[in-house]
Amino acid sequence: MRVVVVFFTLALCAATWALDNGLMRTPPMGWLAWERFRCDIDCDNDPKNCISEQLFMDMADRLSEDGWRELGYVYVNIDDCWSSMKRDAQGRLQADPKRFPGGIAKLARYMHDRGLKLGIYGDMGTHTCGGYPGTTLDTITLDAQTFADWEVDMLKFDGCYSNATEQAQGYPSMSKALNATGRPIGYSCSWPAYQGGLPPKVNYTELGQICNLWRNYGDIEDSWGSVLSVADWFFENQDILAPAAGPGRWNDPDMLVIGDFGLSMDQSRSQMAMWAVMAAPLFMSNDLRTISSGARTILQNKMLIGINQDPLGVQGIRILKEKSGIEVFWRPLSAGASALVFFSRRTDMPYRYQSALSKLNYTSGRYQVHDVFSGKTDALKDSTPFVVSVNPSGVVMWHVSAPAADKPRLHTGGKLRGPAYYRHDDNNNDLPPAFL
Numbered sequence: 001m002r003v004v005v006v007f008f009t010l011a012l013c014a015a016t017w018a019l020d021n022g023l024m025r026t027p028p029m030g031w032l033a034w035e036r037f038r039c040d041i042d043c044d045n046d047p048k049n050c051i052s053e054q055l056f057m058d059m060a061d062r063l064s065e066d067g068w069r070e071l072g073y074v075y076v077n078i079d080d081c082w083s084s085m086k087r088d089a090q091g092r093l094q095a096d097p098k099r100f101p102g103g104i105a106k107l108a109r110y111m112h113d114r115g116l117k118l119g120i121y122g123d124m125g126t127h128t129c130g131g132y133p134g135t136t137l138d139t140i141t142l143d144a145q146t147f148a149d150w151e152v153d154m155l156k157f158d159g160c161y162s163n164a165t166e167q168a169q170g171y172p173s174m175s176k177a178l179n180a181t182g183r184p185i186g187y188s189c190s191w192p193a194y195q196g197g198l199p200p201k202v203n204y205t206e207l208g209q210i211c212n213l214w215r216n217y218g219d220i221e222d223s224w225g226s227v228l229s230v231a232d233w234f235f236e237n238q239d240i241l242a243p244a245a246g247p248g249r250w251n252d253p254d255m256l257v258i259g260d261f262g263l264s265m266d267q268s269r270s271q272m273a274m275w276a277v278m279a280a281p282l283f284m285s286n287d288l289r290t291i292s293s294g295a296r297t298i299l300q301n302k303m304l305i306g307i308n309q310d311p312l313g314v315q316g317i318r319i320l321k322e323k324s325g326i327e328v329f330w331r332p333l334s335a336g337a338s339a340l341v342f343f344s345r346r347t348d349m350p351y352r353y354q355s356a357l358s359k360l361n362y363t364s365g366r367y368q369v370h371d372v373f374s375g376k377t378d379a380l381k382d383s384t385p386f387v388v389s390v391n392p393s394g395v396v397m398w399h400v401s402a403p404a405a406d407k408p409r410l411h412t413g414g415k416l417r418g419p420a421y422y423r424h425d426d427n428n429n430d431l432p433p434a435f436l
């Protein structure tokens with residue numbers, strides 16, 4: 001007998017768990033400075049790349065003029081090293097006057113005038129990771145109000161220079177303080193990344209109630225090894241992480257480094273495919289002024305973005321790890337559709353992987369299969385064998401329609417892996433799989 005699970009229960013529950021600010025019902029998309037531009041503050045010698053209002057205005061121009069904004073990439077996010085080393089006379093955080101002469105409020109207006117949003121960075125602790133003024137328990141209310149006064153739209157709240165006790169107080173307090181300002185501000189918490197990353201130390205139910213997204217793991221770097229280690233960590237811990245995600249509350253495996261220096265085109269497609277399956281926030285950290293057309297094509301792939309932004313908001317999982325080095329990932333989408341990713345860890349040559357949708361536990365029926373990268377469409381019966389040719393460190397990615405001539409049913413799970421842990425009761429206790 002096949003196990004068929006009703007995902008809609010989850011979708012309904014999710015609404016009640018998420019942070020109630022109405023934001024980020026699908027994973028946020030945009031641009032974030034850190035991975036590509038770090039803490040370069042040398043505007044005298046490196047004016048085009050230093051952390052300054054000009055950098056963020058340049059990126060905003062590219063987002064609004066080069067077709068990014070229309071695809072959903074609307075956040076322009078500042079990371080560390082934006083502030084002055086000193087708070088102002090009233091004790092408020094202030095931008096570095098030389099690098100941000102117009103101040104943050106003016107930068108926020110610049111974004112809003114272009115249909116974009118501005119994100120800022122803070123740190124729960126005495127100092128930011130880069131050594132700038134942090135937010136301690138006694139300045140949380142003031143700093144939240146300062147960000148709201150500037151009309152900022154999102155806060156990434158890092159966790160350097162604080163201990164576990166302070167973090168357990170500080171992260172929920174900042175959530176309350178942001179809410180109290182009355183301005184909807186998306187809230188990204190780095191808390192889990194400072195709790196040793198791994199559950200059970202992290203209470204994901206609580207996180208989902210106080211944060212819109214959270215970093216679970218270390219910083220991504222501009223290399224395939226780094227991207228792979230991040231992806232591996234998320235899929236190895238998918239049993240705990242996937243159920244934590246849903247509309248308004250997302251696991252954040254960190255930035256997209258597509259368009260930088262470390263990834264081949266195949267590896268770039270792999271990062272994009274895995275991030276889409278994980279329902280990950282899509283924050284690019286690259287130079288949009290000089291990005292190659294190849295990288296842009298991958299980042300602007302509409303079907304891929306559609307999969308990432310699917311309104312059901314279910315985080316996908318790895319369903320197979322073959323001895324050949326091929327792995328298969330699956331994400332259920334709304335209206336009975338799904339996404340499949342065939343990924344190769346091989347280092348020799350394109351591998352011809354053979355399977356059938358029935359082998360991947362799809363229910364019987366006829367499916368429309370769209371290859372996300374080639375654009376090709378095929379009709380495929382569940383029982384028809386197929387072969388995909390997967391490049392070394394590359395992917396083949398499919399959007400699979402609901403089966404025709406049948407009620408929309410979803411991929412089933414067996415002992416799985418999948419569906420069983422997508423079902424929860426109102427108290428977030430796991431329910432056994434439903435057998436139909």
Ligand SMILES: *[C@@H]1O[C@H](CO)[C@@H](O)[C@H](O)[C@H]1NC(C)=O
Nearest residue numbers: 020021178179182183184185
């Ligand atoms: C603050 O929280 C309340 C109750 O959870 C919610 O209704 C409201 O929309 C929130 N406001 C903001 C600005 O986040």
Ligand SMILES: *[C@@H]1O[C@H](CO)[C@@H](O)[C@H](O)[C@H]1NC(C)=O
Nearest residue numbers: 126161162163164165166167
């Ligand atoms: C955490 O830091 C606070 C403030 O510095 C200190 O009072 C407290 O003892 C520390 N707690 C632990 C568990 O280290």
Ligand SMILES: *[C@@H]1O[C@H](CO)[C@@H](O)[C@H](O)[C@H]1NC(C)=O
Nearest residue numbers: 200202203204205206207209
């Ligand atoms: C996790 O947080 C939720 C919501 O705050 C709470 O009800 C629950 O008891 C917590 N679980 C654990 C194991 O602490």
Ligand SMILES: *[C@@H]1O[C@H](CO)[C@@H](O)[C@H](O)[C@H]1NC(C)=O
Nearest residue numbers: 319320359360361413414415
């Ligand atoms: C398909 O279902 C079977 C039996 O329930 C299970 O053992 C297997 O792991 C599932 N395969 C996949 C790819 O989900």
